[in-house]
Amino acid sequence: DTAVSQTPKYLVTQMGNDKSIKCEQNLGHDTMYWYKQDSKKFLKIMFSYNNKELIINETVPNRFSPKSPDKAHLNLHINSLELGDSAVYFCASSQFYGGQTYEQYFGPGTRLTVT
Amino acid sequence: GDSVTQMEGPVTLSEEAFLTINCTYTATGYPSLFWYVQYPGEGLQLLLKATKADDKGSNKGFEATYRKETTSFHLEKGSVQVSDSAVYFCALSSPSNTGKLIFGQGTTLQVKP
Numbered sequence: 100d101t102a103v104s105q106t107p108k109y110l111v112t113q114m115g116n117d118k119s120i121k122c123e124q125n126l127g128h129d130t131m132y133w134y135k136q137d138s139k140k141f142l143k144i145m146f147s148y149n150n151k152e153l154i155i156n157e158t159v160p161n162r163f164s165p166k167s168p169d170k171a172h173l174n175l176h177i178n179s180l181e182l183g184d185s186a187v188y189f190c191a192s193s194q195f196y197g198g199q200t201y202e203q204y205f206g207p208g209t210r211l212t213v214t
Numbered sequence: 215g216d217s218v219t220q221m222e223g224p225v226t227l228s229e230e231a232f233l234t235i236n237c238t239y240t241a242t243g244y245p246s247l248f249w250y251v252q253y254p255g256e257g258l259q260l261l262l263k264a265t266k267a268d269d270k271g272s273n274k275g276f277e278a279t280y281r282k283e284t285t286s287f288h289l290e291k292g293s294v295q296v297s298d299s300a301v302y303f304c305a306l307s308s309p310s311n312t313g314k315l316i317f318g319q320g321t322t323l324q325v326k327p
Binding site (some may be wrong): 103132134139141142143144147154155191193202203204205206 | 257258260263301307313315322
């Protein structure tokens with residue numbers, strides 16, 4: 100059983116299009132995250148939801164909008180895609196308890212290529 | 215703000231060589247520290263962790279000790295294998311930053327037979 104899954108694995112699209120990436124976790128965790136990995140492999144947090152509530156919203160363009168329909172799902176919608184959005188996007192989940200985060204489990208990533 | 219600094223890569227070693235990847239951090243409070251590994255084309259896997267000073271995390275022959283006095287969490291392995299070739303990320307998480315992981319820049323390890 101896959102713990103954290105993402106779809107699609109690869110996404111190739113043209114500038115100006117709108118696309119979504121979906122993430123699901125079956126670990127029973129209450130917190131989910133989106134990270135972006137650039138071409139130099141640097142990873143940076145974008146968003147985090149705890150029990151469907153947005154708790155982290157880093158400096159990300161308004162074109163990126165996360166949505167969490169329930170604790171097990173976190174989706175990322177991107178409007179008006181730009182060349183600079185090309186990256187690998189990772190979803191992760193963890194349990195946040197008593198002010199302390201336990202280790203995060205990552206999905207396989209979605210490689211987004213904007214042409 | 216909180217930050218993590220790793221040694222620059224790539225690191226190239228021969229099989230059975232000793233590995234050290236340096237990691238230092240800056241954080242307020244008492245963060246938890248992690249090493250993640252990313253094999254080619256895959257997501258990140260937790261390699262080991264330590265949640266308080268002097269804790270030693272270990273897994274698959276890798277070890278790292280949480281050193282508060284030097285704010286370090288260096289990764290070591292006594293004898294590397296070709297299958298250890300990957301990108302290694304040091305990361306921290308603290309309650310003051312709502313649990314997000316702050317990563318170092320990653321260190322690529324290549325092990326040659």
